[in-house]
Amino acid sequence: MWLWFHKLGSPPYFYRTAGRLIPWFAIPAALLLLAGTVGGLAIAPPDYEQGDGFRIIYVHVPSAYLAMFGYVAMAVAAAIGLIWRMKLAFAFAAACAPVGAAFTFLCLATGSLWGKPMWGVWWDWDGRMTSMLVLLFLYLGVIALRGAFDDAAKGDRAAALLAIVGVVNIPIIKFSVDWWNTLHQPATISKLSAPSMTMDMLGWLLTMVVGYMLFFAAVVTLRLRGEVLLRERGARWIRGLDGRA
Amino acid sequence: MTPTRKRRLVMVTALVAGVGLATTLALRAFQENMLYFYSPTEFVELGVPAERTIRVGGLVADGSVRRAPGSMTIEFLVTDHAYTVPVSYTGVLPDLFREGQGVVARGRIGDNGVFVAENLMAKHDENYMPPEVAQALHAGKMRAIERAQQGFPAETESNNGAAVADDSGHAGSSYSGGY
Amino acid sequence: MREFLLMDGYWAYVWGSWILTLVVMLGLIATARRHHRRALVEAARETEAPLPARAAVKELS
Numbered sequence: 001m002w003l004w005f006h007k008l009g010s011p012p013y014f015y016r017t018a019g020r021l022i023p024w025f026a027i028p029a030a031l032l033l034l035a036g037t038v039g040g041l042a043i044a045p046p047d048y049e050q051g052d053g054f055r056i057i058y059v060h061v062p063s064a065y066l067a068m069f070g071y072v073a074m075a076v077a078a079a080i081g082l083i084w085r086m087k088l089a090f091a092f093a094a095a096c097a098p099v100g101a102a103f104t105f106l107c108l109a110t111g112s113l114w115g116k117p118m119w120g121v122w123w124d125w126d127g128r129m130t131s132m133l134v135l136l137f138l139y140l141g142v143i144a145l146r147g148a149f150d151d152a153a154k155g156d157r158a159a160a161l162l163a164i165v166g167v168v169n170i171p172i173i174k175f176s177v178d179w180w181n182t183l184h185q186p187a188t189i190s191k192l193s194a195p196s197m198t199m200d201m202l203g204w205l206l207t208m209v210v211g212y213m214l215f216f217a218a219v220v221t222l223r224l225r226g227e228v229l230l231r232e233r234g235a236r237w238i239r240g241l242d243g244r245a
Numbered sequence: 246m247t248p249t250r251k252r253r254l255v256m257v258t259a260l261v262a263g264v265g266l267a268t269t270l271a272l273r274a275f276q277e278n279m280l281y282f283y284s285p286t287e288f289v290e291l292g293v294p295a296e297r298t299i300r301v302g303g304l305v306a307d308g309s310v311r312r313a314p315g316s317m318t319i320e321f322l323v324t325d326h327a328y329t330v331p332v333s334y335t336g337v338l339p340d341l342f343r344e345g346q347g348v349v350a351r352g353r354i355g356d357n358g359v360f361v362a363e364n365l366m367a368k369h370d371e372n373y374m375p376p377e378v379a380q381a382l383h384a385g386k387m388r389a390i391e392r393a394q395q396g397f398p399a400e401t402e403s404n405n406g407a408a409v410a411d412d413s414g415h416a417g418s419s420y421s422g423g424y
Numbered sequence: 425m426r427e428f429l430l431m432d433g434y435w436a437y438v439w440g441s442w443i444l445t446l447v448v449m450l451g452l453i454a455t456a457r458r459h460h461r462r463a464l465v466e467a468a469r470e471t472e473a474p475l476p477a478r479a480a481v482k483e484l485s
Contacts, residue, residue, distance in 0.1 A: 037442070041428075041438070041442070042428065045375035045376075045377075046375065046376070046432065047373050047374065047375070047376075048374055048375065048376040048378070048379035048380075049341060049369060049379075050340075050341070050369065050373075051431075051432035051433075051434065052431035052432035052434055052438060053340075053431070053432060053434040053437060053438065054373055055431070055438050056437060056438055056441045057373070059441050059442060059445045060441070063445070079257050082253060082257055083250055083253045083254045083257055084250060098452075098455070099452060099456075102448055102451070102452050105448070106444065106445055106448050109441075109444055110441040110444065110445065113437045113440050113441045113444075114437065114441070116437065117339075117340055117434055117437050118339065118340060118341050118367065118369055119339055119341070119366045119367055119368070119369075120337075120338070120339025120340075120342075120365060120366045120367055121364070121366050124349075124366065125281070126281045127279075127281060161260070164257060164260060164261060165260065165261075165264050167261060168261070168264050168265045168268045172268070172272075180279065180280075180281055181280065181281045181282045181284070181302060182281055183281070183282075183349055183366055183368060185368065185369055185370050185371040186370075186371045187371060188371040188372075188373065196370075196371045196372040196373065197372070197373045197374070198373070198374045198375060198378055200375065201373055201374070201375070215449065219452050219453060219456045222453075222456040222457065222459075222460055223456045223459055223460070225460050225463075226456070226459040226460035226461075226462070226463035226464075227463070229460070229463035229464055229466075229467040230463045230466065230467065232467060233463075233466055233467035233469075233470045234467070234470035235467075238464075238467045238468055239468070241464060241468065
């Protein structure tokens with residue numbers, strides 16, 4: 001186990017392993033996303049209040065999960081990088097940021113497309129929406145801060161600090177609907193109680209969530225390979241790689 | 246763990262704790278100014294200045310919606326079962342606007358004490374179910390109410406449907422505002 | 425079929441959210457691939473660039 005861990009810390013080994021892992025994420029992701037799309041759009045029954053309009057949940061909720069999950073993953077990696085000065089952890093944080101930002105944007109955009117017909121507004125400044133917008137800015141800040149330094153190592157450390165500080169926003173997003181009056185409804189799925197959704201609707205949502213997770217894993221792994229290369233530029237092992245590796 | 250790493254670990258932990266504490270204190274301090282909408286109780290008890298644009302949120306009281314003939318203006322009462330606020334609104338209604346549903350109105354108090362909404366938003370809850378399930382739950386609840394009125398004990402088996410309906414906050418009257 | 429496409433009249437919102445999601449996901453794949461390709465080219469340039477990496481440079485420019 002330890003041996004494996006150490007081996008994984010070696011860039012060439014990691015680069016190759018990550019490359020082999022990608023199809024194992026990408027193919028199930030594609031299948032699940034396809035199944036979830038068919039199930040969510042065509043098989044799941046319409047909602048008693050919102051009719052077919054509720055189907056936006058199948059793209060909205062998974063992107064919200066990933067927006068938050070991606071941030072926590074990035075911040076944990078950033079902390080590991082800061083404490084142990086681990087290059088791979090910084091590379092992972094760097095790979096997470098743009099993907100997480102994209103899902104935060106998707107969450108806001110699909111939420112807006114859902115809000116207009118149901119609530120009657122595209123946007124309003126309630127706790128959930130505002131804190132989610134702050135999350136997007138945090139992601140963009142982390143990306144910009146890393147890019148602002150000529151020295152990659154300094155950029156990594158500065159971005160890591162911002163990522164760690166921004167973590168306080170995650171519980172705010174999560175509990176905003178419980179702490180304050182909001183336009184947004186409380187969570188449908190929570191660990192502490194049974195989901196407020198019937199199985200024939202929930203199954204497809206969970207399919208989508210797992211599909212999104214695997215999609216995230218595939219894209220982040222691909223970016224991570226790029227980040228490892230950038231941090232290892234000039235190393236001898238890179239000579240042996242061909243353009244499609 | 247080397248001393249340097251330990252020091253950095255402590256620093257990172259302290260950073261998160263410090264920022265977390267500061268944020269918690271700030272949020273607590275601004276609690277009242279951060280009110281997204283006033284419930285009817287807060288609206289009445291806190292006393293809102295007439296010139297301020299605010300939001301009022303609650304349930305549309307059953308049987309209170311009145312339409313002025315030949316215009317887009319409607320009037321209704323927003324309630325939290327303790328107080329009610331009369332609201333008037335001119336414009337297109339959101340699809341989910343109906344009696345018994347949650348609603349958030351943005352506007353200000355008019356001269357006659359009626360809250361004039363510039364903007365009307367419908368709230369919905371976190372429950373999703375197919376129409377048949379909703380109907381079955383509703384029917385179950387109605388049966389349970391009938392039975393209760395006829396003096397049957399509350400814990401008969403056919404009451405389960407109603408218990409589920411109440412727990413999940415369903416049956417139209419649910420309003421997940423979090424006062 | 426028509427009924428399915430109309431989505432209770434919410435077709436623009438439902439289909440719009442799905443198409444937007446698809447576009448962003450395809451964009452993520454495309455940028456990740458480009459990111460990796462660029463990194464490979466850049467990293468290889470600083471060693472003695474082997475032939476395939478040079479081919480990739482050409483492909484990019």
